[in-house]
Amino acid sequence: xxxxxxxxxxxxxxxxxxxxxxxxxxxxxxxxxxxxxxxxxxxxxxxxxxxxxxxxxxxxxxxxxxxxxxxxxxxxxxxxxxxxxxxxxxxxxxxxxxxxxxxxxxxxxxxxxxxxxxxxxxxxxxxxxxxxxxxxxxxxxxxxxxxxxxxxxxxxxxxxxxxxxxxxxxxxxxxxxxxxxxxxxxxxxxxxxxxxxxxxxxxxxxxxxxxxxxxxxxxxxxxxxxxxxxxxxxxxxxxxxxxxxxxxxxxxxxxxxxxxxxxxxxxxxxxxxxxxxxxxxxxxxxxxxxxxxxxxxxxxxxxxxxxxxxxxxxxxxxxxxxxxxxxxxxxxxxxxxxxxxxxxxxxxxxxxxxxxxx
Numbered sequence: 566x567x568x569x570x571x572x573x574x575x576x577x578x579x580x581x582x583x584x585x586x587x588x589x590x591x592x593x594x595x596x597x598x599x600x601x602x603x604x605x606x607x608x609x610x611x612x613x614x615x616x617x618x619x620x621x622x623x624x625x626x627x628x629x630x631x632x633x634x635x636x637x638x639x640x641x642x643x644x645x646x647x648x649x650x651x652x653x654x655x656x657x658x659x660x661x662x663x664x665x666x667x668x669x670x671x672x673x674x675x676x677x678x679x680x681x682x683x684x685x686x687x688x689x690x691x692x693x694x695x696x697x698x699x700x701x702x703x704x705x706x707x708x709x710x711x712x713x714x715x716x717x718x719x720x721x722x723x724x725x726x727x728x729x730x731x732x733x734x735x736x737x738x739x740x741x742x743x744x745x746x747x748x749x750x751x752x753x754x755x756x757x758x759x760x761x762x763x764x765x766x767x768x769x770x771x772x773x774x775x776x777x778x779x780x781x782x783x784x785x786x787x788x789x790x791x792x793x794x795x796x797x798x799x800x801x802x803x804x805x806x807x808x809x810x811x812x813x814x815x816x817x818x819x820x821x822x823x824x825x826x827x828x829x830x831x832x833x834x835x836x837x838x839x840x841x842x843x844x845x846x847x848x849x850x851x852x853x854x855x856x857x858x859x860x861x862x863x864x865x866x867x868x869x870x871x872x873x874x875x876x877x878x879x880x881x882x883x884x885x886x887x888x889x890x891x892x893x894x895x896x897x898x899x900x901x902x903x904x905x906x907x908x909x910x911x912x913x914x915x916x917x918x919x920x921x922x923x
Contacts, residue, residue: 796852
């Protein structure tokens with residue numbers, strides 16, 4: 566029988582929209598963890614499949630918001646506000662499967678050091694992942710853990726701030742000390758916050774012994790559009806990147822590593838890898854120059870459609886979002902207490918959002 570570690574100071578948060586066939590496996594991965602968190606929260610963007618029903622049956626709280634109100638930064642900050650009683654927030658995405666039962670336990674262990682503000686786990690590729698995707702996972706998420714500090718920013722530049730909210734944990738006190746997640750950001754909210762934390766003197770950790778199963782199958786078109794959005798991020802956050810100083814040279818190190826990797830395993834994939842790299846480069850450079858493009862073209866290329874039409878997404882989501890209760894077998898008097906608690910939490914959240922706008 567597996568041990569159980571009760572952690573009422575931890576909230577586990579997942580962002581969903583039509584989680585699909587992997588969702589039942591995702592829920593099972595969380596259920597088998599040795600750590601039992603104080604809260605489990607789904608931030609759902611109006612899924613039309615079985616995502617919400619399965620989450621409710623599993624005992625999760627669900628906060629439903631309109632897809633057009635979703636933002637990578639604002640929605641995560643809304644979740645942090647909704648879980649303000651927790652000391653530690655664990656964020657996952659709907660396609661990140663916790664296969665090892667002690668993964669979350671190992672992730673949270675790093676918080677024993679009071680200087681650690683954020684930890685992110687290791688991504689292992691799906692069994693059916695392509696060689697290019699397997700290389701991407703092994704290069705970006707190595708077998709050895711890494712600790713970063715402000716000194717690493719000076720040496721490595723923005724690369725030292727890399728992190729992934731696919732599977733990451735935050736010390737809420739530290740997150741608040743740097744202003745939380747950005748309200749309105751196109752992508753890379755994780756590395757943005759990581760950079761802020763390092764600049765403020767906190768430390769971050771990559772935990773290699775905290776694995777999650779996660780990989781993608783991007784087409785060339787999707788790759789181009791994804792890197793366009795990354796380019797937009799670099800353009801919008803140019804001041805932050807400039808303040809760090811040293812430019813990131815990791816891309817060229819990655820390309821050389823990929824060439825070696827494929828040469829040893831399947832050299833016939835090298836032409837496709839070269840084409841994929843070209844699409845990444847073109848998308849990134851075009852994204853950095855998005856201000857010179859027509860607005861319709863920017864919206865057409867970008868994967869993050871809602872980003873271009875949002876104003877104060879967290880406030881709107883707080884005003885219009887709806888709670889879905891995690892259980893239907895609650896006695897009537899207890900049901901009233903739960904609903905009252907949720908209503909009061911939402912009112913506190915609205916107060917914070919309105920104050921931040923003002």
